[in-house]
Every structure is written in structure tokens, then in C-alpha cells.
Amino acid sequence: MVEVLYFAWVRERIGLARETVQTDAATVADLIEQLKARDPRYAAAFADVAALRVALDQDLADFAAPLAGVREIAFFPPMTGG
Amino acid sequence: MVEVLYFAWVRERIGLARETVQTDAATVADLIEQLKARDPRYAAAFADVAALRVALDQDLADFAAPLAGVREIAFFPPMTGG
């Protein structure tokens, strides 16, 4: 069970800000494949992973990162702070 | 007739902030030679011209600059603003 958070246009495309997901995915990339298979909104949000960033327990990570022990996963576009 | 101004330690060594000088010097370097010949205070102030800067009518100049038409000459050490 992990909390999955979505921000900016990822949130808008999926239509959710956060959800609890039951998953056996080993890596971020695996989880993305599982989510894309759910329905077209997820497929649209994750269509271009190069346009996405991911944080595991609030630290930036890459798509190959393992999910073991992770409690919070967030997907969002490149940040535009400042 | 030119006004000659001295700042910082140049002023302190010469003991004057400004004076009117009657000169036929063609260049700044010529004027410096005339001033040095006046007395030891001037000789001390102008001993190392590499440590001096000069402004002609309030614009930085070099020692070879001609004095024709110049009304105000200032001698001072390298600036320490900011």
C-alpha cells in the first residue's frame, strides 16, 4: 500500500490529487505501467515519461528506483519555482 | 591656471586639499615633475606614480594626457568605493 500523489497537469489529467494504491511493483517504472493499464486518464498522464518527475518519500528519484519500503510516491511535471 | 585637487593620502602628504597652480606643463606627467620639484611634501606624495590615479575635469585620464584646456586636475590613490 502506497500513497500516490499527483501535481499540476498530472493531477488534472488523472482527475485526482492523491490515492492509496495496492501494488507489487518493484520499481517506479513498473508502477507506471500498472497505472497506465488502469484507464485512459492514467495512460494520458503517463504517455510521455520524459515530461515527468517522480519523488519517493519527498526526495527526487528516477524511474528505475526500487519501491521497497517507500510510503509516498509523487508524480509531477518539471518544477517551475522561483 | 588650473585647479589642482588632492584626495586621501595624497591630500594628507601634501597637506592641502586643493590649490590653484600656474603652469605651462604640457601633460600630466610634466605637471607632476614640476610639483615634485617644489618641496619634499610633493616629492613624497608623487614618489610612486604607479600608486596614483589622475582625473582631468572629473574624468579619469592617464599621465600622458595633454593639459591644454583642462581646468581641474585631481590626484588620488586607487579608489575604494562600494
Place this chain on the structure above:
Amino acid sequence: MRITLQQAAFDPGQETAGFGQGRADVGAVVTFTGLVRDDSGKMQALDIEHYPGMTERAITAIAEQAISRWSLADCLVIHRYGHLAVGEPIMMVATAARHRADAFAAAEFLMDYLKSRAPFWKKEIGPDGESWVAAKDSDEVALTRW
């Protein structure tokens, strides 16, 4: 070090009143303020979304890196989220150091990292709708200089 994340407007002058002053070891204070700009002439507002929790963590990590790298005497980061009008301050950083080169470098470092590594997302609100501001390649390139 002070890090403030807030929805409310702030006054850059008031926030930096006395910052780095009255200390014998500070010779240089640099501040940067980012304001809502409207290049199109049609923008009505800027909405800023952020990631509560991660935002504070990310900014703190960036500020601590700046402090240790340039021996800063003090460091301040303020960043807003929510609904902002054109011309309003979005965020500011301030750095206090012994020499000007360090204060300038640390402020530019903070800005470059806050741009691309702090979880904020900007959306422009105009008469024809809304659009997310895209990250610029040049902001990613700017990180390579540090």
C-alpha cells in the same frame, strides 16, 4: 536561516529589515525578489501549486547547501503559493556574507535550484483560459554551473 512558505503577500523591504546588519563579520547582503510578470499583456493572475511537506524539505536542503558552500552568516527564503496578481512578489532570497562575491554566488545558486528543484508549479490565468508554465531548458542548464 529562515524559510517561510506562505499564501499571503509579503513586503520584500520589511522582510529584510535589519537582515545581516549590525554584525562585524558581514560586509555584503544580496537580495533577489521574483515578481509576477506578464509578457502577453493579457494575464490575469498566476496560480502556484506546491507539494506540502516536500517543499519545506527541498528548500531547507538547498539553503543548507548554500550556507555551507559559501560560509553565509545568514540566509532567508520566502516563497508564496496560491493566487497571485501581476506585479506581486512571488518569492525572495537573501544572503549575508563577508564578501560580495560569496553573497552574489549564493543568491544565484539558491535561485537556480529553487527554479528547478523545489516542487512548485505555476499556472497562468488569462481571458482565454489557463495554461501551465513549462520549465525552461535554460533553467536546467543553469544548474550545471554549480
Place this chain on the structure above:
Amino acid sequence: MRITLQQAAFDPGQETAGFGQGRADVGAVVTFTGLVRDDSGKMQALDIEHYPGMTERAITAIAEQAISRWSLADCLVIHRYGHLAVGEPIMMVATAARHRADAFAAAEFLMDYLKSRAPFWKKEIGPDGESWVAAKDSDEVALTRW
């Protein structure tokens, strides 16, 4: 553009209140404040001498160069002279531009030129006497980057 040469103390926050704000074309404001630093732990004050007339001319020329080179929306320079206590602001510059890179570059340019090309001379007053601050080679070298 505002250039102020004064003996009196000033408050950097108050001086920049509203600077560059409320305009659609300004996205970035940078300020630099120089303060009286005491590295020896024994300095009692700093005396700043300047060249009335030339000082204003030189600062104006430097500021105009910055404005045209980086298309600044606004530019501010305040510089004090006379007797200053440790910790007090000596001078400040502020720049307002569309983008942060321009505001930072213009502020650093102004500082580098004010350091070595504006006719000010600093003298440190301590318990054992007075000494003129020597210009640093590094400040002269800094000019070569522009």
C-alpha cells in the same frame, strides 16, 4: 534611475520599498547592500572621503551603462560618505529587469565598477591610529569580466 550620495544613514529596506514592483514587465529585482565590516575586531569607525562633483558624474555614467547593457526597467544607487560605524550600511544598488540573469549581472557590474571607478576612499579608524584601505588587485581584475 535614482542616484543618491549622502552623509546620513539609510535603511536598505525602506529605500527599496516598492522598487520594481507593480509593473507587468519586471520579473526580477536584485539588491546589494555593502556594510562596514571589521575583520580585526578593533575597528572603531570607517571614514569615507569622496570627490564632490566627480562622484555623481562617475556613478551616473556607470548606472547608464548598466541600464543600456541589460535593458533595466529601473536602477538605484545609494552611497554614503563621512563617518560610519561598524555594521552600518555603506551603500546599496538595486536593479529591476525582466529576467533574473540580467538583474544579477547588472547588480554585479554596478558593484565591480563602483568599487574601482567611483572616487571614494576608505580610511579605517582604530585604537592604534588610522589607515587608508588599499585597493585590492582582485577588484581591478573583476572589471575584466565585463
